[in-house]
Structures are given as structure tokens and as C-alpha cells.
Amino acid sequence: MATLDHVRHSLDKSAINRAVDLLTQAKKIAFFGLGSSAAVAHDAMNKFFRFNVPVVYSDDIVLQRMSCMNCSDGDVVVLISHTGRTKNLVELAQLARENDAMVIALTSAGTPLAREATLAITLDVPEDTDIYMPMVSRLAQLTVIDVLATGFTLRRGAKFRDNLKRVKEALKESRFDKQLLNLSDDR
Numbered sequence: 001m002a003t004l005d006h007v008r009h010s011l012d013k014s015a016i017n018r019a020v021d022l023l024t025q026a027k028k029i030a031f032f033g034l035g036s037s038a039a040v041a042h043d044a045m046n047k048f049f050r051f052n053v054p055v056v057y058s059d060d061i062v063l064q065r066m067s068c069m070n071c072s073d074g075d076v077v078v079l080i081s082h083t084g085r086t087k088n089l090v091e092l093a094q095l096a097r098e099n100d101a102m103v104i105a106l107t108s109a110g111t112p113l114a115r116e117a118t119l120a121i122t123l124d125v126p127e128d129t130d131i132y133m134p135m136v137s138r139l140a141q142l143t144v145i146d147v148l149a150t151g152f153t154l155r156r157g158a159k160f161r162d163n164l165k166r167v168k169e170a171l172k173e174s175r176f177d178k179q180l181l182n183l184s185d186d187r
Contacts, residue, residue: 007123007140015121016144020151022102022119023048026076030056032064032092033080040080040106040141047149050167051156061088068092071101078104082125082137084111093117106141 023029029048033041038059045057056067068077077096079089084107093103093116105117114120121144125137153161 019104024155027074028054030077037080044145068095071096071099073100075101077101080106084108084113
């Protein structure tokens with residue numbers, strides 16, 4: 001918890017605002033990560049898919065490369081990597097930028113990925129993922145994705161929030177009514 005609190009206080013608010021600007025203006029958004037960061041990218045896709053903007057996600061590096069090759073002006077590629085040293089992701093950043101996309105990196109400061117991105121949101125989490133399985137870094141990444149999604153929703157305004165309500169209502173039909181099942185409200 002102390003590490004997440006440290007991340008909260010050290011997060012660059014102007015980078016978050018700039019990222020929200022880029023995302024709300026995007027024609028298409030792609031979320032990519034590898035390893036544990038792929039799960040975070042998948043979560044981001046699930047959130048942004050509801051926002052009525054084309055969203056791309058894949059954990060397959062070949063599909064990621066093809067997506068970056070097909071980028072154009074107005075597209076945003078979000079690359080997620082705690083270490084920022086994954087060669088494939090750095091190459092994706094280069095490829096996306098060569099095709100006029102904006103690249104947002106959720107990564108550690110001073111890394112090759114941070115340097116290659118159009119905008120880096122740096123998360124300096126003291127966690128050695130070369131030895132241990134990522135935990136705190138993944139939670140920090142998920143939290144930033146939630147902040148970006150919330151910022152996106154707020155920036156789009158009341159009419160956009162009405163659309164989100166319609167999506168939520170449409171999803172209700174896919175669930176059993178909890179009152180009929182005698183479930184409490186916290187489930």
C-alpha cells in the first residue's frame with residue numbers, strides 16, 4: 001500500500017492530462033503489453049471498448065506489429081511495460097511513430113520505452129521483476145488505466161455518460177437479476 005501511495009504522489013499530473021487529451025481525440029486506440037503487462041492492456045481494452053471509439057488489443061507480437069504498421073495520424077498506441085526494456089515494445093513504439101501514431105508508454109522513468117514514446121507516464125515502483133513476479137507494478141498500472149478511463153469519461157461530458165448508461169443497461173440483459181437470486185447489493 002505504501003508503494004501505491006508513493007506512486008499516487010509521484011505521478012505527473014500534466015502527463016496524465018496530456019494522455020487524456022490524446023485518448024479523447026483518438027480515432028483509434030491500441031493497448032499492448034507483453035507478459036504480465038498484457039493483462040493490464042487487456043483490462044484497458046475492456047474499459048475503453050465501452051467508450052464508442054475503435055479499440056485494439058492483442059498479446060500476440062505479430063498482430064501488435066501489424067496494428068502499428070497500419071497506424072495513421074490520429075491513432076494512439078498505449079504500450080505498457082514495467083521494465084521498459086522489452087525490445088519488442090520499443091520496436092512497436094518506433095513503428096507506430098513512423099506511421100504517425102502518438103505513443104503513450106506506461107513504464108519506468110529513463111527506460112528505452114519511455115524515451116521512444118511520444119508521452120511517458122512514468123511509474124517508479126521499486127520492484128525487481130527480473131527476480132520476482134510483478135505485483136505492485138501491475139496494480140499501479142491498473143490504477144493509472146482507471147485514472148485515464150475516468151478522465152476520458154469526464155472529459156467527454158454528460159452526453160457521453162448517457163451513452164455509458166445505455167451500454168450498462170444493455171449488459172444487464174446478460175445477467176440474472178440478483179434480487180431473484182437473493183444476492184446482496186455488494187455482489
